[in-house]
Every structure is written in structure tokens, then in C-alpha cells.
Amino acid sequence: xxxxxxxxxxxxxxxxxxxxxxxxxxxxxxxxxxxxxxxxxxxxxxxxxxxxxxxxxxxxxxxxxxxxxxxxxxxxxxxxxxxxxxxxxxxxxxxxxxxxxxxxxxxxxxxxxxxxxxxxxxxxxxxxxxxxxxxxxxxxxxxxxxxxxxxxxxxxxxxxxxxxxxxxxxxxxxxxxxxxxxxxxxxxxxxxxxxxxxxxxxxxxxxxxxxxxxxxxxxxxxxxxxxxxxxxxxxxxxxxxxxxxxxxxxxxxxxxxxxxxxxxxxxxxxxxxxxxxxxxxxxxxxxxxxxxxxxxxxxxxxxxxxxxxxxxxxxxxxxxxxxxxxxxxxxxxxxxxxxxxxxx
Amino acid sequence: xxxxxxxxxxxxxxxxxxxxxxxxxxxxxxxxxxxxxxxxxxxxxxxxxxxxxxxxxxxxxxxxxxxxxxxxxxxxxxxxxxxxxxxxxxxxxxxxxxxxxxxxxxxxxxxxxxxxxxxxxxxxxxxxxxxxxxxxxxxxxxxxxxxxxxxxxxxxxxxxxxxxxxxxxxxxxxxxxxxxxxxxxxxxxxxxxxxxxxxxxxxxxxxxxxxxxxxxxxxxxxxxxxxxxxxxxxxxxxxxxxxxxxxxxxxxxxxxxxxxxxxxxxxxxxxxxxxxxxxxxxxxxxxxxxxxxxxxxxxxxxxxxxxxxxxxxxxxxxxxxxxxxxxx
Amino acid sequence: xxxxxxxxxxxxxxxxxxxxxxxxxxxxxxxxxxxxxxxxxxxxxxxxxxxxxxxxxxxxxxxxxxxxxxxxxxxxxxxxxxxxxxxxxxxxxxxxxxxxxxxxxxxxxxxxxxxxxxxxxxxxxxxxxxxxxxxxxxxxxxxxxxxxxxxxxxxxxxxxxxxxxxxxxxxxxxxxxxxxxxxxxxxxxxxxxxxxxxxxxxxxxxxxxxxxxxxxxxxxxxxxxxxxxxxxxxxxxxxxxxxxxxxxxxxxxxxxxxxxxxxxxxxxxxxxxxxxxxxxxxxxxxxxxxxxxx
Numbered sequence: 001x002x003x004x005x006x007x008x009x010x011x012x013x014x015x016x017x018x019x020x021x022x023x024x025x026x027x028x029x030x031x032x033x034x035x036x037x038x039x040x041x042x043x044x045x046x047x048x049x050x051x052x053x054x055x056x057x058x059x060x061x062x063x064x065x066x067x068x069x070x071x072x073x074x075x076x077x078x079x080x081x082x083x084x085x086x087x088x089x090x091x092x093x094x095x096x097x098x099x100x101x102x103x104x105x106x107x108x109x110x111x112x113x114x115x116x117x118x119x120x121x122x123x124x125x126x127x128x129x130x131x132x133x134x135x136x137x138x139x140x141x142x143x144x145x146x147x148x149x150x151x152x153x154x155x156x157x158x159x160x161x162x163x164x165x166x167x168x169x170x171x172x173x174x175x176x177x178x179x180x181x182x183x184x185x186x187x188x189x190x191x192x193x194x195x196x197x198x199x200x201x202x203x204x205x206x207x208x209x210x211x212x213x214x215x216x217x218x219x220x221x222x223x224x225x226x227x228x229x230x231x232x233x234x235x236x237x238x239x240x241x242x243x244x245x246x247x248x249x250x251x252x253x254x255x256x257x258x259x260x261x262x263x264x265x266x267x268x269x270x271x272x273x274x275x276x277x278x279x280x281x282x283x284x285x286x287x288x289x290x291x292x293x294x295x296x297x298x299x300x301x302x303x304x305x306x307x308x309x310x311x312x313x314x315x316x317x318x319x320x321x322x323x324x325x326x327x328x329x330x331x332x333x334x335x336x337x338x339x340x341x342x343x344x
Numbered sequence: 345x346x347x348x349x350x351x352x353x354x355x356x357x358x359x360x361x362x363x364x365x366x367x368x369x370x371x372x373x374x375x376x377x378x379x380x381x382x383x384x385x386x387x388x389x390x391x392x393x394x395x396x397x398x399x400x401x402x403x404x405x406x407x408x409x410x411x412x413x414x415x416x417x418x419x420x421x422x423x424x425x426x427x428x429x430x431x432x433x434x435x436x437x438x439x440x441x442x443x444x445x446x447x448x449x450x451x452x453x454x455x456x457x458x459x460x461x462x463x464x465x466x467x468x469x470x471x472x473x474x475x476x477x478x479x480x481x482x483x484x485x486x487x488x489x490x491x492x493x494x495x496x497x498x499x500x501x502x503x504x505x506x507x508x509x510x511x512x513x514x515x516x517x518x519x520x521x522x523x524x525x526x527x528x529x530x531x532x533x534x535x536x537x538x539x540x541x542x543x544x545x546x547x548x549x550x551x552x553x554x555x556x557x558x559x560x561x562x563x564x565x566x567x568x569x570x571x572x573x574x575x576x577x578x579x580x581x582x583x584x585x586x587x588x589x590x591x592x593x594x595x596x597x598x599x600x601x602x603x604x605x606x607x608x609x610x611x612x613x614x615x616x617x618x619x620x621x622x623x624x625x626x627x628x629x630x631x632x633x634x635x636x637x638x639x640x641x642x643x644x645x646x647x648x649x650x651x652x653x654x655x656x657x658x659x660x661x662x663x664x665x666x667x668x669x670x671x672x
Numbered sequence: 673x674x675x676x677x678x679x680x681x682x683x684x685x686x687x688x689x690x691x692x693x694x695x696x697x698x699x700x701x702x703x704x705x706x707x708x709x710x711x712x713x714x715x716x717x718x719x720x721x722x723x724x725x726x727x728x729x730x731x732x733x734x735x736x737x738x739x740x741x742x743x744x745x746x747x748x749x750x751x752x753x754x755x756x757x758x759x760x761x762x763x764x765x766x767x768x769x770x771x772x773x774x775x776x777x778x779x780x781x782x783x784x785x786x787x788x789x790x791x792x793x794x795x796x797x798x799x800x801x802x803x804x805x806x807x808x809x810x811x812x813x814x815x816x817x818x819x820x821x822x823x824x825x826x827x828x829x830x831x832x833x834x835x836x837x838x839x840x841x842x843x844x845x846x847x848x849x850x851x852x853x854x855x856x857x858x859x860x861x862x863x864x865x866x867x868x869x870x871x872x873x874x875x876x877x878x879x880x881x882x883x884x885x886x887x888x889x890x891x892x893x894x895x896x897x898x899x900x901x902x903x904x905x906x907x908x909x910x911x912x913x914x915x916x917x918x919x920x921x922x923x924x925x926x927x928x929x930x931x932x933x934x935x936x937x938x939x940x941x942x943x944x945x946x947x948x949x950x951x952x953x954x955x956x957x958x959x960x961x962x963x964x965x966x
Binding site for chain 3: 070073074075096097100101104105107108109112113114115116117118123126127130131171174175178
Binding site: 060061163165193194195196197198199201202205220222223224226227228246260261263264265266267268269270271273274275276277278279280281282283 | 388389488502503504505532533534535536537538540541559560561562563565566584585586589590599600602603604605606608610611613614615616617618620621636
């Protein structure tokens with residue numbers, strides 16, 4: 001697919017521009033470790049993020065959202081695709097080291113993401129030390145204060161001595177210690193209890209305002225993503241299926257998969273409970289994804305064209321930035337119901 | 345409710361785990377469940393909801409656990425069941441569905457054989473009859489092409505499929521009570537809703553009582569007709585799902601509802617409950633929520649709160665239970 | 673600015689005392705481990721200070737005082753088949769036995785940890801090369817391997833040390849590789865890599881501290897095996913040579929006396945048994961004390 005066509009036009013406000021990002025993992029087997037198959041974890045993902053914006057990425061397990069996060073921060077090597085950060089292209093005029101300084105990540109498991117043998121202060125100061133920033137310890141203490149942890153009480157403690165919510169605050173402080181422009185939050189609040197999650201979301205909102213941060217916020221919880229994000233990107237089996245500002249996608253889900261994902265949210269209304277599941281079965285295996293539109297095996301609108309042709313992301317909102325990759329929205333696709341109103 | 349005719353009747357249950365640090369996991373818990381009713385036990389990690397289920401199945405390690413109070417299932421005292429009767433009780437009378445079906449099923453046997461063996465253990469039937477029961481169960485949990493699935497091993501099935509098998513296994517001997525311990529937490533959203541609707545349908549079909557443990561209010565609303573909210577090993581509020589969602593009385597329940605972000609406008613500051621749950625190494629002698637409560641007064645920190653019965657089977661453990669509902 | 677400081681103000685936090693003081697605290701509550709440590713200290717201490725303990729000469733015997741029983745006058749633990757004082761020989765024997773038991777494990781600990789951590793962190797082709805080579809050694813039982821290498825190199829202390837070191841490198845490498853690749857997959861390693869730190873820095877700061885203690889505990893458990901193997905080599909005549917006092921060798925030379933005085937003949941075996949048991953219990957105790965999560 002022509003990835004650039006789906007992006008907003010290039011503009012200096014874009015702090016991150018990802019084009020045609022791809023990562024396939026080999027599945028090896030047998031005694032010789034020969035490659036048996038390829039997991040198409042991320043396949044042709046493109047998007048752009050403006051400075052100060054929060055982009056939410058949603059999707060189910062195997063959709064490639066976490067792989068995308070790790071590709072962005074350079075923790076795994078991409079097979080293909082361009083990453084442009086702050087006007088410079090990775091691998092050309094941008095080194096991985098500089099990218100990492102400008103883009104930091106917060107992980108889901110607050111315990112596994114802290115070295116159990118380092119004190120909290122040392123953990124936060126490590127990155128600043130590596131990058132040769134001045135006064136790493138003073139910086140760490142200052143950041144602890146900013147994420148709501150009293151340095152006098154917490155600096156010398158170890159990760160197992162504090163609660164899950166406090167550990168996630170430490171992880172956020174550790175990411176901020178590098179003075180990044182972008183913070184990638186990979187399910188950063190998902191493992192927390194609901195009451196603690198709200199505290200951390202408040203903190204993230206405060207920090208965004210204070211430091212002018214750009215967030216890429218990955219979560220499976222649509223309510224949380226709606227609360228924190230400006231735009232939402234929906235992934236299915238390694239591909240982007242829809243990308244839109246929150247308010248637009250909340251009122252109208254253009255892709256049938258997005259529609260199903262939204263309908264699967266609990267209703268929160270005891271008088272009006274969900275009666276029919278929006279989809280049957282589990283998401284297919286990303287090792288051998290379906291041909292054409294990858295969602296066609298579960299889509300109630302699927303026709304022959306959907307199994308044959310890969311749909312392209314196109315604007316369906318007349319220039320308001322609501323993009324979807326579905327033949328229903330392309331009158332030239334050959335789908336019998338293309339362009340029909342009110343389907344999705 | 346509690347009394348004769350009820351399916352589950354737990355009274356003044358207290359559970360303490362002994363160890364290097366004692367944990368008072370359950371503190372004076374009273375809970376009832378009627379036949380054919382679905383109750384959601386709602387709480388955060390460490391609130392004691394899973395411990396309650398394990399106690400009902402007698403799965404807690406007896407040497408490290410002190411249990412006080414009484415638990416009755418279908419009129420029989422759970423703590424006095426021993427030996428063979430315990431085996432019949434587990435799986436026959438009461439059975440359980442776990443969060444990780446992949447860990448609860450045996451990887452070396454086909455799913456058909458595992459269900460059939462569970463049936464044979466409880467009922468004196470031939471192997472063929474047990475297999476046909478297994479097939480019937482797979483059909484009832486809406487597994488596509490069940491004949492083929494009978495001979496599948498657990499690793500050949502997806503997460504949602506495994507949870508269906510787990511439910512089939514749990515219901516194969518027609519228990520009167522099903523205990524479900526966060527059975528959809530590890531599943532994707534589109535699969536979770538399928539399993540919730542399946543459980544709802546099966547509950548109607550089999551007429552069993554269900555206790556459904558979850559940390560997710562949305563899930564509780566989809567699956568249950570009653571909700572009991574747990575905090576620090578106690579039930580702080582109980583009522584019908586409608587009552588809990590539409591008119592919560594306990595400040596903790598209200599905090600949980602606000603934290604669900606269902607109707608929160610983007611960019612507004614969240615009304616977060618501050619702090620974290622108490623560690624429970626001593627038995628609470630005051631309201632355990634008081635340190636985090638916006639309405640806490642001196643008397644909340646001085647003694648355990650009274651349990652107000654504000655309606656039939658509707659109770660709230662808070663001094664503000666009778667107060668009107670605005671501004672938290 | 674302090675964001676939402678009140679959010680965390682009420683949370684009780686456990687007392688902090690650092691990692692090693694926690695380990696020490698847990699060890700101090702474990703009488704079995706402490707007892708074993710005391711016995712080992714006594715054994716090592718007496719072996720180290722043997723010349724100053726006023727013992728009889730372990731090399732000079734007397735033809736008239738052969739195989740005196742335990743408790744005889746002047747020889748509390750009796751005498752051996754050449755009339756040498758058993759107590760002196762057991763204590764002096766501890767020097768050589770413990771030396772041969774510990775040094776190969778220490779050497780193998782350093783070499784094996786280096787190989788295993790490298791293989792586990794780098795992964796890929798290097799991992800395959802190192803681990804498959806290690807697997808070749810695993811094809812042989814450790815006793816056979818030690819005998820074969822010792823036999824090829826010839827008898828003697830140095831050759832025993834070399835052969836035993838080679839025997840213990842593969843298991844330590846394997847444990848080091850397993851522990852390291854476990855740690856390697858944790859998010860804090862990724863977080864450290866995301867700061868732009870070099871692989872060497874990440875290994876130094878984030879890997880070593882978290883893998884060395886489990887490898888060390890495993891190596892401790894090997895010292896008893898090593899001691900028994902060393903004794904076995906001496907017993908077979910391809911380790912330490914007479915008249916050096918060494919427990920395995922003593923067990924061999926006293927073999928013929930087993931019908932005359934079985935208690936006396938069993939003494940070196942008792943020393944081996946007690947020492948290896950204490951080493952094993954100590955390593956178990958240290959392992960559980962080092963477990964932070966419980």
C-alpha cells in the first residue's frame with residue numbers, strides 16, 4: 001500500500017513520522033533451527049505525531065501494538081520503514097543513541113522494569129549518567145519530587161519495598177530523566193488497580209502539561225485511551241485499520257473491526273446489557289494472516305473483493321483526518337455495498 | 345440473604361495466613377447467595393475476593409491458615425467435609441473456573457478425555473457415556489465443530505476456546521454452585537464479552553448459583569444481578585447491580601465507579617482515590633478505608649463502621665450510608 | 673512542583689535496610705545454615721592453622737603403633753596402617769582436600785560465568801557456538817570425564833585441579849546462560865538499553881548483580897561434588913600421591929583395614945560426608961536467604 005498517501009502532509013509540527021514500518025519475526029524449528037514461518041508482527045504501519053499531541057494505539061493481543069512501541073524506541077531492529085524524529089531520519093542523519101535520548105518508554109510490568117538491585121535513586125539516575133548529563137542524582141531527586149515521591153523517604157529504597165503504583169511513578173521519572181520529547185507508554189497503567197490507575201493518569205496529564213511532552217499511549221482499555229488521547233490508531237494483525245481524532249471515532253467507527261472493538265466494551269448499564277457478542281471466535285494467528293483485508297475472515301460485510309485486495313487507508317471525513325482501510329469506504333473497490341450510508 | 349434455603353451462607357468468616365508476616369486476608373465477612381443467583385464479588389488486588397472463593401472450595405493450605413466463622417453450602421458445613429465427601433463436594437457440588445485456563449488444564453491429555461474423566465470420577469458411567477457427556481458439554485459452551493475439538497490437546501486451542509473448555513469441565517457434573525475467579529481478565533475484549541454472555545446463558549440454562557470474582561465493574565455489570573464490593577477483606581457494600589451502579593452509598597464504591605472512566609470528559613482531572621489499600625498485617629480495628637476517604641471523620645478512625653441495612657439484602661458499612669448522595 | 677504529593681502520603685512503606693542486610697537478617701534466623709557455617713569455619717580454620725595446633729607429625733609413623741583404635745592413649749582418633757596419628761592426618765588432609773575441592777570450582781565459576789553471561793546476553797550465533805560446545809562435555813558423566821582427563825594428564829595435584837576445573841565449567845556455563853537469558857528478557861534491561869547505554873555497561877550495572885548470586889549459590893553446591901570427585905581421583909591413584917594426607921587417598925589406603933577396625937577406616941569418609949553435607953545445606957540456606965520476593 002502507498003503509505004505516504006495516508007499520512008497528513010509533511011509539516012514541521014510533526015515530531016515523529018513513521019512510514020511503512022515493518023517487522024517479521026522468524027519462527028524457527030527443527031534441530032537445525034531452520035525458519036519455518038514468519039510472524040508478521042508489524043506490517044506497513046505509518047503515522048505521524050505532532051508535538052504535544054497524544055496518540056493512543058489500541059488493538060487486541062497479536063495486533064502488533066507492543067512491537068510497534070519497541071520498534072519506535074529502537075529496542076528491536078525494524079526490517080523496513082522510515083522513522084523520522086524531529087526532522088531527522090533514523091539511520092541517515094539521526095543515530096540510535098540520539099533517538100533514544102529523545103524518545104523514552106514506560107513498560108507495563110512495573111516490577112520487571114526496575115533492576116531489583118539498584119536503589120530507586122540509582123535507577124532514575126542511570127540514564128542521565130549514561131548520556132553524560134550534569135548532576136544525575138540531583139536530577140533524579142528532583143524528578144522523584146515531580147512524580148509525587150518524597151526523595152527523602154524513597155531515594156534509598158529498593159523496588160520490592162514500594163507499591164505497584166509507586167513503582168510505576170518511578171518508571172515514569174526514569175523515562176523523564178533523559179528529558180525526552182516523546183514518551184511511549186506501553187500498557188503503562190494496565191496492571192494497576194483502578195483507583196491507583198486514576199492517580200497515575202492524573203500524573204501523566206500534569207507532566208504532559210508541565211514538560212510539553214508528546215505521548216504514544218498504548219492500551220487495550222478504550223476508556224483510558226479516550227481519556228488521555230487526542231487521536232486513536234486502531235491496529236489489527238500488524239496493520240493499521242483506522243486512525244482518527246478521538247471525538248470522531250467515538251461517534252462513528254468507520255472500520256467494522258473498530259466497530260466490534262467498541263461494541264465489546266462493557267455497557268456499564270445494568271438496564272441495557274450487551275445481548276449479542278460483536279464478534280465470534282478469537283483473533284487469528286499473525287503467523288499466516290488472511291489475504292486481502294486481514295479482517296475479512298471475521299467481518300460480516302466481507303465479500304470476495306475483501307479476500308483478494310488489500311484495502312488502503314483513505315480519508316472518509318472530508319479532510320478532518322478520519323482515516324480507515326476498508327473497501328466499504330471506497331466506491332471504486334468493487335464491494336457491492338461500498339459507499340452505502342449507515343453501515344458502520 | 346442468609347438462612348435456610350439459601351445456597352451459600354457465609355457468616356463472620358475471618359481468615360488469617362500465618363508466616364513471617366501475618367496477613368489478615370478476610371475480616372468478619374458475611375455473605376449469602378440464593379439458588380440460581382449470580383453475585384459479583386468486586387474488589388482490587390489484595391481485597392480478599394479470591395481467598396473467599398478458595399476458602400469455599402477448601403483450597404487454602406490448612407497448616408498456615410486460621411479460619412474462623414462458618415461457611416455453609418446448600419446447608420452443609422464446608423469446614424467439616426472430609427475425605428471422599430470432599431472430593432464429591434469439589435467438582436460435584438461446587439466447581440471453579442480460573443483466570444488462566446492454560447494452567448488449569450493438563451497439557452498431556454486431550455480436552456475430551458479430561459472432561460470425560462471428571463464425569464467418571466463423580467458418576468458411575470461407562471467411558472463411552474462419559475465421552476458423550478463431554479461432547480454434549482462442548483456443544484453447550486458453543487465450541488464450533490465439537491466432535492473434532494474432543495481430540496484436541498489444550499495447546500492446540502486459543503485462549504477463548506480454552507476458557508470455554510474450562511467452563512465445560514466445570515459444569516460437566518452439574519454443580520449447584522460455580523465459582524469464577526476472574527475468568528475473562530486474561531482475554532481480549534472481543535473474546536471477553538463472548539465468554540461473559542456464555543456464562544450468563546449457561547447460568548440460566550443450568551439454574552446454578554454463580555459467584556463471579558472480578559476487579560472490573562464493567563464485567564460485573566454484564567454478568568451479575570447482585571454485586572458485593574470488597575475492601576480489606578470485608579464487604580463494604582452489597583446490593584443489586586442496579587443499586588450499586590445507580591446509587592452507590594459507600595465512598596469506595598463511588599471512587600471505583602469514577603475510576604472506571606466510562607463517562608469522564610477528556611482532559612478533566614480525575615477524581616482519584618488517593619493512596620493505596622492497607623497492608624493488613626494487623627486486623628483492622630477501624631474503618632480500613634478511612635485513610636483514603638474524603639468523608640472520613642474522627643469516629644471512622646476510632647472504631648469499625650456500623651453495617652447499615654438500608655433495604656432488603658442491601659447493606660453498607662459506612663457511617664454516611666444514610667446520608668444523601670451528592671458530592672464525594 | 674510536587675504533583676499529587678498527597679496521593680502517596682499515607683502509604684505505609686516498609687523499613688529499608690539494603691539488600692545485603694536483608695540477606696543477613698534472613699540468614700540469622702536460620703539455625704541449620706548457621707550451624708553448617710560454623711562447622712565449615714572450624715574445618716577450614718583447623719586445616720589452615722594445622723602446624724600451630726600442636727599435632728603429631730602426619731608423615732612419621734611407627735611400626736609398633738599401627739592401627740591403634742579410636743580413643744587409644746596419645747592418639748585420640750587412633751593411628752593408620754603405618755602408625756601415623758589419624759587426628760593429625762585428618763586435619764592436615766583437610767588442607768589438600770579442601771584446596772582441591774574449592775579451587776577448581778572457583779576457577780570454573782569465573783570461566784563459566786564469563787562464557788554463560790556472554791552467551792546469554794549476546795544470544796544468536798555466539799550463544800549457539802558456546803552452548804553446543806558445552807553440550808559436548810555434557811555427553812559424559814562428570815566422574816568419567818574427570819578420570820579421563822586426569823588419566824591423560826597423569827597423576828598430580830596440578831593435573832587434578834585442571835581436570836576438575838574442566839569438568840565444572842560446562843554446568844556453571846549452562847546455569848549462567850539460563851539465568852542471564854532470563855534476566856535479559858526483563859523490561860529493566862530494555863529500559864537500560866533505551867537510555868543508549870552500551871552492552872558492556874548494561875551487563876556491568878544491570879546483569880552481573882542479578883545473575884552472579886544465583887550462579888554463585890549453584891557453584892557452592894558443586895564444591896561438595898568436587899571434593900568427592902577429587903577424593904575419588906586420589907582413591908583411584910590418579911590424583912594426590914602418597915604419602916600426602918588427603919581424605920580420598922586415606923580412604924583408599926585404609927581400605928584393607930576395614931576388617932580390622934571399621935570405625936577407624938570410615939573416619940576419612942565421615943570427614944568427606946560431613947563437609948559436603950554442610951556445603952550443600954549452606955548453599956541451600958544462602959539461596960533462600962537471597963530470594964528477595966518472598
